[in-house]
Amino acid sequence: MLILAYARNLQIRAACETFRRSHDYGYKLSLISCNSLLSGLVKENETGEMEYVYKEMVKRRILPNLTTFNIYINGLCKAGKLNKAEDVIEDIKAWGFSPNVVTYNTLIHGHCKKGSAGKMYRADAILKEMLANKISPNERSFNSLIGGFFTYNSLINGLSNNGKLDEAIALWDKMDDLGLKPNIVTHNVLINGLCKRKMTWEARKLFDDIAKQGLVPNAITFNTLIDAFCKDGMVEEAFAMHKSMLEEGIIPNVSTYNTLIAGLCRNQNGRAAKDLLNEMLTYGLKAYVIAYNILIDGCCKDNESSKAEKLLGEMLNVGVKTITGGKW
Structure with a gap:
């Protein structure tokens, strides 16, 4: 004891x-x-x-x-x-025991975390062994595998990624065949994978499927798409996502605002970016050094040094430290 x-x-x-x-x-x-x-x-x-x-x-x-x-x-x-x-x-x-779903899930997840081609094929082989032993996989089995395929894909550039993307989607279909309903985690993993492949509109279509499946998107879902739209220069679409987020009753977090502020600064819209910073504060979110750094960097690139200096002063007044771990 x-x-x-x-x-x-x-x-x-x-x-x-x-x-x-x-x-x-x-x-x-x-x-x-x-x-x-x-x-x-x-x-x-x-x-x-x-x-x-x-x-x-x-x-x-x-x-x-x-x-x-x-x-x-x-x-x-x-x-x-x-x-x-x-x-x-x-x-x-x-x-005298038999492996169960926990045993196989642990092995699948372990191989998927490695992300290499060999490990991914081994994870898929374990899933097949699991089915052959008449042990029904659950959502975690597929979430690990789908996430793992995208980890592997990220190692390769260009069109060669599409092969593994197809396999990830095939796993999604296999879940349906086994009567397993993809949950919000599964959707988030696939949306993230599609966004990494610059397949933003495909990710958006998958987002639209969430409500049809009776699921509710979370902050991760919205942040992933907002980030993808901003990086693709589609700031209006990013703000449409931001609006949908609020309509769903999901309060944007610091990551949401940092992403949107960065997107506006890339489009040389410093005033709107500053308004977002103020909105962020009204929700009780603390503006950390990264948000101010994005705004200051945007001002400097637009040759607006006086605005950058004013932001730096504001940053110090609200108690945001300019130095973290010895670096700006």
């Missing part, structure tokens, strides 16, 4: 020391205590200690359960030890 208490309070060193001494004194530890210790070590990224505890459990004949294996796989995936994580599947079977 002492290890359990230490682990739940993330006093990991004390928990590990108790784990070691318990063997010296001949105490038999409970599986719940050991699983809690493993989980705490994963949270603290103590991979070496986690592997030690797992091996010691086997030596001390503390019988694991599927939760034990899933925690261990998660820790190995977090540490990038993907091959070792997959080997644990054999341990699971040797102990």
